[in-house]
Amino acid sequence: MEPSLRMITLPVCNLKRALSFYEKALPFQPVKKTIQPDTTHVALKVKDGLGLVLMLRSEVSRIYGITEKANNSTILTMACESDEEVDAAFANVAATSAHFIHPLQRDEWSYSFVFSDPDGNLWEVIHIEHL
Incomplete structure (x- = not known):
């Protein structure tokens, strides 16, 4: 895997x-x-495959379990x-002191998990079916 x-x-x-x-x-x-009207997030193209997602705080709270x-x-x-x-990434992260916000989960368009590092920084690891 190449991160x-x-x-x-x-x-x-x-x-x-x-x-x-x-x-x-x-x-x-x-x-x-x-x-x-019901959109909760918007993706913006930055450069070379990097995207910026603007997401409503209420949706961030719902998905990542963080108070608004x-x-x-x-x-x-x-x-x-x-x-x-x-x-494989999940196995590597599980072998550390990371805290899982969401364990492995599948939804209609992706397979992912979310964790925080020892300082509380949030990471999502994801495979999006049609990216």
């Missing part, structure tokens, strides 16, 4: 305001041009090429 940092997730209070800011302040373009008041954290995401790479 690859592919996404950085920033918790935001107002998705439209955050998207407008990043489109104007930095040359990042959204992957999808329209935001639906405390979720100013940046979430770093390591993308894997296969479920087997996710499993």
Whole structure:
């Protein structure tokens, strides 16, 4: 497995305001041009396969189990090429003092787990089916 940092997730209070800011302040373009009323996150293309995800704080709280008041954290995401790479990373992380926020889980589009390092920094390790 060759580790690859592919996404950085920033918790935001107002998705439209955050998207407008990043489109104007930095040359990042959204992957999808329209935001639906129920949208909880937006992905922006940064460069060379790196993405910036702007995610509502309420959604960060729901997914990562962090109280809304405390979720100013940046979430770093390591993308894997296969479920087997996710499993191997899980085994490596499990052999350390990391704290698992979410154990291995599969949803409709990915296979992942989330952990915090000894200093509380959040990491997501994920294989996205169609990335």
